[in-house]
Amino acid sequence: MIEYSRQPHYLVAVDCIVFGFDGEHLKILLVKRGLEPEINKWSLMGGFVGADESPDDAANRVLKKMTGLEGVYLEQMQIYGEPGRDPIERTLSVGYFALIDIHKYEAQLSDDYEAEWFLINDRPKLIFDHNQMVADARKKLRYKAALHPILFEMLPKKFTIPQLHILFEEVNDTKIDTRNFSRKITSTGLLIKLAEKDRTGSKKGAFYFKLDKKKYNANSQAFLNLMPNLKT
Amino acid sequence: MIEYSRQPHYLVAVDCIVFGFDGEHLKILLVKRGLEPEINKWSLMGGFVGADESPDDAANRVLKKMTGLEGVYLEQMQIYGEPGRDPIERTLSVGYFALIDIHKYEAQLSDDYEAEWFLINDRPKLIFDHNQMVADARKKLRYKAALHPILFEMLPKKFTIPQLHILFEEVNDTKIDTRNFSRKITSTGLLIKLAEKDRTGSKKGAFYFKLDKKKYNANSQAFLNLMPNLKT
């Protein structure tokens, strides 16, 4: 039996930066850590990669376990592997960012885990290098969202242009002209206007839209230039 | 002493897809694998992550060891972690792609390792999932190069517009109009025209250019839209 003799072995984990949008602000979902060290401190959702699963599998499993949600938009970010990042034992962690419809999770209430949404700009200090992970995830979210129509993943099936507008402003941390935004987002051809209006936000009401799934699936990898003058 | 009891431990490796450009075609640098299994088969440059180094450190170490080059452009791609990807033992590998000036390595000749350049479109079958890694790296190279001025990393300090042009065509596997390309690339403001000409390629000769390092370092993260109508 051949072996890779004497090579060191490490723990491999996944950590998920879960983004949501409450209609006003960008939020992240954090949990109270359930094991030592740093037990009961706030941290990202994470877990070890099991013997029979890939890191992607592990990330999906962790999300399912902690939120009850499946089929979540999940994207591998990078690996965090500085030798000293976990004080107990060498652990490398694969960072993922996830986009979920915040209302789906709120409805879920599978609170065996103490999970809580925090404003992205007003969150507790996290364990280990999780603060860095959040910063990296935010940057990557902005980058990706400027080119690909992924922010829909944080909105309900039916959404309005003003909702989208606020979400884009939140993610990019900047003001965007309504007229130009509306033109740009409708010109993608990805939106289907519905007859119904959302009347909760104003007297006039805003028309609901839904995603054109066919075009979305066909074009999710295309460059859309949703934020042309973005500097990262 | 706290421990993460009973969690499985794995080997963690890095694999580098090393791209180069010979003036005509895009190439990758492969090595004859030096250990079992699959010894003497062609594979990517790789190695295990040591106890005192991060995956990034390991990738740099491997590149230094096998090519003699330091400060190489190196970018983390993704992790490859399917349970069965290494037949001997569970090994997760962090994939990197590297861009090097092919001439620097040719001059190096530190051939303790049997390394060889192959045309990207005419390469031997590789071990494990390395073929998939190459495909992924090529896609990511194309993606990144459409937005950021990274292809200069594969050219000598002094280069001509026609050289750049061919390189862009190679990477994108498409024909690009010379006039539009020239306009686009010069409008970035990243090129400094030199007085000297390269006379090897034609009677007229092509002016050399060099990178404006200041602007390059300042803007390497900015969106440049070098290939506007690219679909991935």
Place this chain on the structure above:
DNA sequence: ATTATTAATTGTCAAAAAGACAATTAATAA
């Protein structure tokens, strides 16, 4: 010396996209 040859370099115009602007509309409340 003139001409042929070859690759580098440069130019124009129309179409599309972006950016900067504010007026109009559809509803409810007063």
Place this chain on the structure above:
DNA sequence: TTATTAATTGTCTTTTTGACAATTAATAAT
């Protein structure tokens, strides 16, 4: 009927893109 509020839509200028071929600078051939 009017006031109020947020949603929606429009125009103009500038910039960028895309699609085209003529000119230039050298060497080689006659």
